[in-house]
Amino acid sequence: MTRHPWVVGNRWDELDGVEPDALPRVSVIVAHYDQPSELARTLHALAAQDYPRELLEIVVADDGSPGVVAVPEGVIVARQDDLGFRLAAVRNLGVRSSSGDVLCFLDADTAPEPGYVRALTRLPALLPEALTVGRRRHADFSGIRPDAPVIDAASGRELPEPAWLAEEYARSRNLRDADDRSYRFVIGAVMACSRRLFDETGGFDESFTTYGGEDWEWAHRLWQAGAVLAHVPDAVAWHDGPEWSERDGSGLERANAQTLRLTTSIPVAGSAPRGLWSDAPDLVVRLTGAHTPAALFIAVDSLLAAFPRARVVLHAGATAPADDPRIVVGSGLADGAGLDARVVWEIERPIVVLDASWITECVAGLGAGDVGTVALRAADGSALGVLRSRRAVRRADRWGTAEGFEVARLEAPGIRLLRADPRVEAWVGGWGGPDQFG
Numbered sequence: 001m002t003r004h005p006w007v008v009g010n011r012w013d014e015l016d017g018v019e020p021d022a023l024p025r026v027s028v029i030v031a032h033y034d035q036p037s038e039l040a041r042t043l044h045a046l047a048a049q050d051y052p053r054e055l056l057e058i059v060v061a062d063d064g065s066p067g068v069v070a071v072p073e074g075v076i077v078a079r080q081d082d083l084g085f086r087l088a089a090v091r092n093l094g095v096r097s098s099s100g101d102v103l104c105f106l107d108a109d110t111a112p113e114p115g116y117v118r119a120l121t122r123l124p125a126l127l128p129e130a131l132t133v134g135r136r137r138h139a140d141f142s143g144i145r146p147d148a149p150v151i152d153a154a155s156g157r158e159l160p161e162p163a164w165l166a167e168e169y170a171r172s173r174n175l176r177d178a179d180d181r182s183y184r185f186v187i188g189a190v191m192a193c194s195r196r197l198f199d200e201t202g203g204f205d206e207s208f209t210t211y212g213g214e215d216w217e218w219a220h221r222l223w224q225a226g227a228v229l230a231h232v233p234d235a236v237a238w239h240d241g242p243e244w245s246e247r248d249g250s251g252l253e254r255a256n257a258q259t260l261r262l263t264t265s266i267p268v269a270g271s272a273p274r275g276l277w278s279d280a281p282d283l284v285v286r287l288t289g290a291h292t293p294a295a296l297f298i299a300v301d302s303l304l305a306a307f308p309r310a311r312v313v314l315h316a317g318a319t320a321p322a323d324d325p326r327i328v329v330g331s332g333l334a335d336g337a338g339l340d341a342r343v344v345w346e347i348e349r350p351i352v353v354l355d356a357s358w359i360t361e362c363v364a365g366l367g368a369g370d371v372g373t374v375a376l377r378a379a380d381g382s383a384l385g386v387l388r389s390r391r392a393v394r395r396a397d398r399w400g401t402a403e404g405f406e407v408a409r410l411e412a413p414g415i416r417l418l419r420a421d422p423r424v425e426a427w428v429g430g431w432g433g434p435d436q437f438g
Contacts (some may be wrong), residue, residue: 005126005399013176023125032069033108037146039071042110060078061093078094088218106189107189129398135234161243183216201225225391226404267342284313286346342390343390352422376410
């Protein structure tokens with residue numbers, strides 16, 4: 001049976017029990033700043049991995065620690081100047097200094113169990129689009145020598161795991177049922193991906209220069225590029241100390257700063273501002289062709305009433321029906337005036353959205369499950385355009401086939417084609433039935 005380098009949607013569980021034909025070379029990137037004892041424990045734990053040593057490369061990515069960074073022979077040290085907290089930049093530096101086909105990220109204070117690398121890198125070795133996250137457990141290692149086997153060191157010293165994270169992994173079947181907000185469950189200290197996916201999506205955003213958020217922004221960017229998210233509970237690494245919310249300096253001010261930073265980077269419901277203007281639209285509607293002013297007005301007005309944060313792109317020769325920054329007269333770019341949205345709706349004839357409940361729900365969930373494209377039709381069978389998720393488009397571009405997502409053909413209740421002479425008065429006044437428009 002031929003096995004493709006992709007799965008439909010997020011169905012990574014179809015590969016349960018499947019092992020790579022050949023193990024890849026893995027580079028473990030250990031982010032570090034001035035934690036010599038914690039780093040020593042993590043490097044000892046990496047030396048005890050059950051992964052073939054000749055296929056395992058260890059890179060300590062140091063964020064400007066004072067003095068010498070002591071590592072065993074064969075471990076690469078990549079250092080950058082101390083210009084403040086630059087975790088995103090130092091992880092990128094570690095990747096540039098590595099050579100593996102699969103990248104495995106750890107923090108210096110997070111020591112892996114012996115089977116960690118093998119378990120966490122299995123899916124990225126099978127699926128170049130896979131982004132896996134392990135299980136970060138917590139223990140108090142104070143007074144325990146760094147070369148003690150990590151499972152022995154943690155025994156009897158376990159600290160509570162974050163309940164919200166465990167509950168989400170259980171609810172989502174270890175992220176099998178991931179959605180646009182599942183980036184929140186990808187923990188930077190315990191994750192892995194292919195080098196191909198990392199390079200294609202551009203690495204971590206180095207404008208993040210305070211604690212937190214750089215891993216979530218990166219995970220969301222990979223998801224929107226068609227990545228497959230999976231939690232691997234058998235890949236266990238032990239963090240020395242309590243979870244983030246229990247640490248000093250992790251109060252409301254710090255949490256708010258992280259959330260505010262991400263509102264500008266992740267324009268999806270539940271993460272983006274609820275009313276403020278966003279430069280990154282969630283939906284772009286492209287309406288092609290020349291149409292009457294009345295039909296164009298009602299079509300655009302009804303679309304923006306249903307999707308206030310959308311952009312409507314008209315063809316280059318069109319006249320915008322209003323002076324509204326959400327209306328873009330096309331620049332000729334194939335991607336819709338350069339706008340990169342989570343969903344694009346391509347329409348050839350003007351429509352009117354009379355009841356938005358169904359279509360807003362459809363757009364909200366597109367690309368999160370198995371369906372990446374929806375061809376819409378009216379009750380009479382007439383075409384109402386095609387919705388395409390960015391995840392489906394990016395995956396199709398990557399593999400040269402649309403088989404990575406399903407295509408659905410659905411009737412869209414509450415939407416009708418507009419005739420050339422709809423009654424504008426009936427639309428703006430809110431009176432009259434569908435016969436006034438279609």
